Amino acid sequence: MTIQDASRRSGLSEPTLRYYEDVGLVGPIARDDSSGHRRYDDRDLDSLQVLACLRAMGVGIEDMRTYQANRALGSAAAAEQRDLLLRHATRIEKEIQTLHVHLDYLGAKAALWDARDRGDAAGEAEARARVDEIVPSLQAVIR
Known part of the structure; x- marks a missing residue:
């Protein structure tokens, strides 16, 4: 999906999507071979929706980064994830x-x-x- 689609579906602005990729919260996002435009997939959208929720709750970038890293670790990071959310x-x-x-x-x-x-x-x-x-x-x- 295009950046416009990802923005609409996640509720995050296009500049925010670019920023989140720049600071390593998502991505790297795939690029269209011919145009070089970003192409988001369902996994990217899932991450963006999680980040949108965290952002709405006032969670800062560093804790978002930790949360995303812990998501990738799964059960091994469950206690840290719980503590961050609490x-x-x-x-x-x-x-x-x-x-x-x-x-x-x-x-x-x-x-x-x-x-x-x-x-x-x-x-x-x-x-x-x-x-x-x-x-x-x-x-x-x-x-």
Whole structure:
């Protein structure tokens, strides 16, 4: 398949496909004898789809490289593969916790402004108290 086909099917841009080949994450990709254009096969596409998923989860190039190398090793690298994925799962869990704090803060601040808009002094005081409860958690995730 052409680079355009591989891009469409993997969800990765053409420059990203070229870059991933340049840095050794995939390939070398076969070339058409007459034109020299890249020709991707199903195995290449499988690798690209794995890389697209890892990229979407915020996995960096070095860990992608390790992941790809471990895929080639199969069972012999299973423990390392597991540890790599769990390390990223832990990172994502922390990001989710941080986003929950952000969401709580935004909701509390919106409730405060809603109470002000309605002229509800008691609601405003309640919302202010909620904001004050959240601020230490917000400051902790900012650091």
